[in-house]
Amino acid sequence: VGGPIGTRPVHIAGGARSTVAPDDLREKDPFDFAFWVVSDDDARALGGVVFLGKDRLSHNRAPPERRYFMAYGYARSRNKTRVNHYRKAIGLRVSRYTGTVAQIPELAATLGVSGNEHLFLHFGQRAETADGAQENSFGPVGLSGGGLFDLGDFTSHAIYADYAQRRAVLAGMLIEHHAEHHAVVAVKIGFIVGSIRRALAKDRADQGNV
Numbered sequence: 001v002g003g004p005i006g007t008r009p010v011h012i013a014g015g016a017r018s019t020v021a022p023d024d025l026r027e028k029d030p031f032d033f034a035f036w037v038v039s040d041d042d043a044r045a046l047g048g049v050v051f052l053g054k055d056r057l058s059h060n061r062a063p064p065e066r067r068y069f070m071a072y073g074y075a076r077s078r079n080k081t082r083v084n085h086y087r088k089a090i091g092l093r094v095s096r097y098t099g100t101v102a103q104i105p106e107l108a109a110t111l112g113v114s115g116n117e118h119l120f121l122h123f124g125q126r127a128e129t130a131d132g133a134q135e136n137s138f139g140p141v142g143l144s145g146g147g148l149f150d151l152g153d154f155t156s157h158a159i160y161a162d163y164a165q166r167r168a169v170l171a172g173m174l175i176e177h178h179a180e181h182h183a184v185v186a187v188k189i190g191f192i193v194g195s196i197r198r199a200l201a202k203d204r205a206d207q208g209n210v
Contacts, residue, residue, distance in 0.1 A: 010045045012036050017199065030111040030118075031187050032144075032175045035196050057189050058150045058171040060119070064101045066155045069121055071097045071174055071184055073146020077139035095138055097123060097184075098151070107181040117191040119148060119172045120183040140177040140184055148172040148186040 018034035026032060043051075075095040082091040099122045108115035127137045149168040172186030 010042055013039070013042065019195075027176075030113045030175075031191075031195075033173055033187060033192055033195075035192075035199075037200075052170055056167075056169055057193065058169040060150075060171055060188050060190060062150075062153065064119070066153050067100075068098055068151045068154050069101055069119070069171060070149045070151055070168065071095075071099075071121055071123075071140070071143055071146060071186075072149060073143035073174060075138050075140060076142030079142065095140075095143065097121075097127065097137065097140070099123065104181055104183055107178055107183055107185070110178070110181075111185070117188050119186045119188060120181070121148060121186065122182060123177065123184045124182055143174045143184065144176060146174045148174055148184075 014037070016034040016036040019029055019031045021029040021032070038046075043049075073095060074092055078093045078095055082093060083089075084091070101119045101121050103115060104120045105115065107120055108118070111118070123137065123140055125137055126134055128134055148171050150171040151168050170189050172188045173192060174184055174186045177184050
């Protein structure tokens with residue numbers, strides 16, 4: 001678990017539940033997410049972590065072509081040397097990549113999905129820093145499991161006003177990179193939340209029939 005001092009690994013009691021991978025091959029799963037029902041005791045044991053409320057989740061209803069998105073996670077290429085075997089400690093370096101999303105029918109076809117439940121973030125080999133300089137992008141392998149955040153509508157003049165209050169909302173969860181399409185794939189958070197709710201509702205119904 002990446003978090004502040006005091007955050008520590010916690011046993012996932014009862015195990016996490018994941019989507020069903022075709023042929024038991026996770027790389028063939030176009031949704032590839034899991035969830036764990038966290039008890040109050042488990043939450044306390046995790047330490048000073050912060051859980052996102054529903055007000056921090058995106059409904060993904062706004063036109064995506066007018067918005068910027070940020071991929072946020074822990075790229076493997078930037079964390080290879082972060083394991084301290086002597087101290088038995090792991091330091092984490094977070095990676096961020098900001099860009100736009102677009103429909104990519106060819107990528108959707110490759111995944112075997114409609115594209116309606118996914119977001120495709122442009123991820124080029126070259127990127128621009130905050131200072132406007134060009135540099136090579138980091139390798140995105142390892143971002144899977146990280147978040148894709150909607151940063152807002154940057155075509156609106158209002159967002160640049162001094163009084164504007166800006167807060168990123170979680171739009172999806174990153175699952176994989178497709179270099180041939182120059183894109184990172186995320187599953188929309190609404191689809192994930194809906195899937196979890198249906199699974200829990202089925203559990204309650206099954207328990208009621210026992």
